[in-house]
Amino acid sequence: MNTTEKEPPIVRRPGANRPRRVFIEPAMLLVMIGVGLTAPITIQYVNHRVRQKYNLTSETSKSNCLNDSDDANDSSLQDQVQQEVTAWSLAYGACGAFPMLISTTIFATISDTIGRKIPLLISNFGVIAHCLTVITVAYLSLPLTYLVIGNFVWNCFGGYQLFFSVSLAIVADTAKKRQRTMKFIILQTLVMCGSGLAQVGVGYWVDATGFIPPYCLAAGLFMIVVPYTIFIIPETVTTKQSICFGLTKFFYSVKILFTSNKSRRRIKIILLFLCHFLVFTTVMYFMPVVYLKVLSKPFCWNSVLIGYYSASQPIFAGIGLLCGGYILKQCLGDYGMIIVGLLSGILLMIGVGIATTTEEMFIVAGIGALRNIPFAVLMALLSKTVDDKQQGTLFAFVGALEGLGLFLGPITLGSLYKVTVETYPATVFITMTGILLISVCLVCVLKYLELRHGSFYTRLDSSDNTIQAEDDGNENARADDSMDHQ
16 A cells, blocks of 8 residues: 655745735835935934034034034044044944844744744834834933944844845745746835935924934834734735744755755856845945945035935936836846946946035936846846745845845945045945946856856746646646555
8 A cells, every 4th residue: 555745735825826916015115214214314313423522513504514614623523523423333234234134034034934924023123113212312312322232123123124025025925927027126116215205305304303203203104014014914825834843944944045956046046146245235335335425525415415315316216226127128138137237336336436516426326226226136036046935035045145235334345434534535436336347247157157058047937837837737746646546
């Protein structure tokens, strides 16, 4: 008598055979509006507190450069303020990135077994606690050390990166393979536009009411996302296990992601991960460096100008991502889209590095409008390379790499800017340009491998019908085997 082992339950994508409903995008939009409100004014608040320490608050609303005086003592004091603000910015970014790396990897990976909702809620509770911490520090004028500690605690809950990673997994759960590139472009556009819209007029708001009200609004938005996640967002993981089971499966899932060489995917995944890491580290740390640049001479921007610039960057990037992504998809392949986006980022880095006037800074923002296209396309390529049951693990590792980028960015690029700010501030932007050029070379290598080994990427280019037919064939084979044993 033949016996067969009972197969483990298969996690099915409930949206695979029907049009996808829109449900994660509103939550992502609210989260990014909240993050967009708080991210730029955090550095401004640190700058404000450091200037208070040196009694340099008399002209804050008009200028950040001591009335643009050319006195040697004033210039020396301004440089001292700039270096201290840079040091606090470095500590704030670095202390949060490392716990984000670990927590995002764990929570996003086990979302394949415990479901997607729990990690989303964990991320929301963490960011709410962070907002309340900043409000307390600002209201009581506590030492800036508490601000760093609050950021550390927030990122122990995964930071905003956990919410984004799990959202990507939800999109991958429910979107067909051939639709994922545009779905990820749309989600990335919401990220850009949400953070950009939040910063329109925030400079006037800070000048009129201080730093606390924007954080109160952000906390309120994050609180709205909590019931939306519980009651509106449906669960896309239909077969769930306990948290303990998810933790025990964590290391096994990560191992399978890299040891499995199905369709010769291993080298492809490694190169895609490396490219994504380099691009993310460079582009994401671009804005913090720009904030430090425009707070000093020759720009001396106040909070209003910083608010306008902070809004223009993601809005331009969002428009470029959606419109440029749609147009480029009609005439270029995935790798061509990535290269165009990287070239846009390279022009942006060069332009900001040599810019000396406010007008030039805003013009250059438009030139770099396509720089976020590589993010969406790289994630779509990665998602289409692995099985449906590995989407959470995949995006967990993407989140981990992004957390590592957020950790290394301040340490490397931030330290480089701190060292060269008095000699040649453009050094850090030249370095960023070089990193993006390396990414272009990696994309060219991937394209070369595709041309040389056609079957190397067969699975990527397969249509949904072919893949579905293969799945149906496997299911029929299992059913026939079961009948034979009976």
